[in-house]
Amino acid sequence: MTFIALAVGLVLAVADQVIKYFITVDLKPIGSVTVINNILDFTYVENRGVAFGMFSGMRWIFIVLTALLICAIIIYMFRKKPKSKLFYACVALIVGGGIGNLIDRIFYGYVIDYISLSFFDPVCNFADYCITVGTVLLVIYVLFFSKDLSGQKKVKASGNE
Numbered sequence: 001m002t003f004i005a006l007a008v009g010l011v012l013a014v015a016d017q018v019i020k021y022f023i024t025v026d027l028k029p030i031g032s033v034t035v036i037n038n039i040l041d042f043t044y045v046e047n048r049g050v051a052f053g054m055f056s057g058m059r060w061i062f063i064v065l066t067a068l069l070i071c072a073i074i075i076y077m078f079r080k081k082p083k084s085k086l087f088y089a090c091v092a093l094i095v096g097g098g099i100g101n102l103i104d105r106i107f108y109g110y111v112i113d114y115i116s117l118s119f120f121d122p123v124c125n126f127a128d129y130c131i132t133v134g135t136v137l138l139v140i141y142v143l144f145f146s147k148d149l150s151g152q153k154k155v156k157a158s159g160n161e
Contacts, residue, residue: 002077005088005095012096016127017103020112027114038118045113045123059109066102070095086141093134100127 023044027033032043048057077091104111113123 001085001088002081005077005092006074008092009095009099012092012130013099013103013127016097016100016125016130019126020100020104020114023112023114032116040118041116042114043116043123046108046110047113047123048110059105063102063105066098066105070098070102082146084141084145086137086145090134090138090141093130094138097127097130097134100130101125 023042027042027044032041034041048059073091073095077088082088101111111125111127113125113128115125115129116123
């Protein structure tokens with residue numbers, strides 16, 4: 001399961017880079033395109049910070065932190081060997097998105113963002129949404145399905161202990 005999660009993560013990172021290639025070639029010259037009126041635009045943005053463009057100019061710190069976090073997740077996965085498919089899905093999404101944005105930071109010095117939703121202010125990208133969904137699912141996994149935090153399995157209501 002570990003290698004499948006890593007393979008899926010790599011596929012997601014490659015998909016992210018392919019999308020960003022076409023965004024750079026086709027969207028960068030024109031800047032913005034409306035896809036669904038008043039809901040979805042594709043807008044080319046070079047994000048030199050992290051979420052919402054915060055902490056701009058700290059490129060190498062983000063590269064190191066991202067690489068360390070990805071390594072920590074992979075090491076945890078190999079050492080603990082969780083049984084949950086949900087955990088491996090979370091890892092695939094977080095690692096894939098993390099690698100996609102890491103590639104941008106290393107080679108360009110910024111992350112290419114392009115998805116602009118009218119009801120969500122910052123412009124994001126496919127990798128950002130992979131990381132976000134993976135993190136939300138990981139929180140759900142840790143809170144409701146993991147025994148790692150308390151050292152005990154979550155007890156189902158059955159009357160018997």
